[in-house]
Amino acid sequence: MSIIEKLNAIEINPTELCNLTCSFCPRAYDYPNQNLHMTPETAKIIRSHVDELGFTGRVAIVGKGEPTLAKHFEEITNIFSENRTYTLLLTSNGKWLFDKYPHIFEKYDYVRYDVYDTAYDPNGNSKQRINALRHRKRLEKKFPNIYIQFKPDYGWDHERTYCLDTRAGSIGEKVEPSPNPCTLPQRRLLIDWNGDYNLCCHDWKHKLVFGNVREETIVEYINHNQTLIHYRETLMKPNSRRCLTPCSECPAG
Secondary structure, eight states: OOHHHHOOEEEEOOBSOOSOOOTTSGGGTTOOOOOOBOOHHHHHHHHHHHHHHTOOSEEEEOSSSOGGGSTTHHHHHHHHHTTOSSEEEEEEOSTTTTTTOGGGGGGSSEEEEEEOOTTOOTTSOHHHHHHHHHHHHHHHHHOTTEEEEEOOOOOTTOTTSOOOOOTTTTSSSOOOOOSSOOOHHHHEEEEOTTSEEESOTTOOSSOOEEEETTTSOHHHHHHHOHHHHHHHHHHTSTTOGGGSTTGGGOOOO
């Protein structure tokens, strides 16, 4: 299988703005909330690269901010939704999703709605469980392609708070890196709001930049970018993360 064939997801960060500061997110610590947004021009360049690739995997409008806060959210949605060969996903915490953009659902194959409010907890007390059940039923009836995940935020140290990991050293205490090989740079591609190619979704601390969509197409980047190739090949070896930034602080995988 070629390296192009291994790619199954292209993740796009349309904005650096978020309306929340969840305890398990770097935004609750020192990650800045910035008024930075992807332009339609950048989105069109990415779309042309995706089409050149003949991509049939998943294009996800996700990233480090809340997508519905992106200045050109609806236009970016239209750019990626028309005549596509891939699956289109949106991930949102719900900000403006239901009030301002309820019509946007039909443009996506599925919308993942992450609920962080502790009022909705399928594993909580009776009131929280009822709230979660009613919330799910109401939204699933109205939006058949919605996928709801309840992740109540009780605080970083609470046993019921949904926690991914340290985001490669961005939050929590320093931990030992996983000894396992990492296939993320082979399977996923992360493109920032300004068109930069970033290493992966876990790198909030350093935000390594390996290139830009204006300088390299996705095909060129995957096949010929020497920095990406070095990371990809190194990370396939066991106990290899210690010599790479930010992988030396990443327990994921």
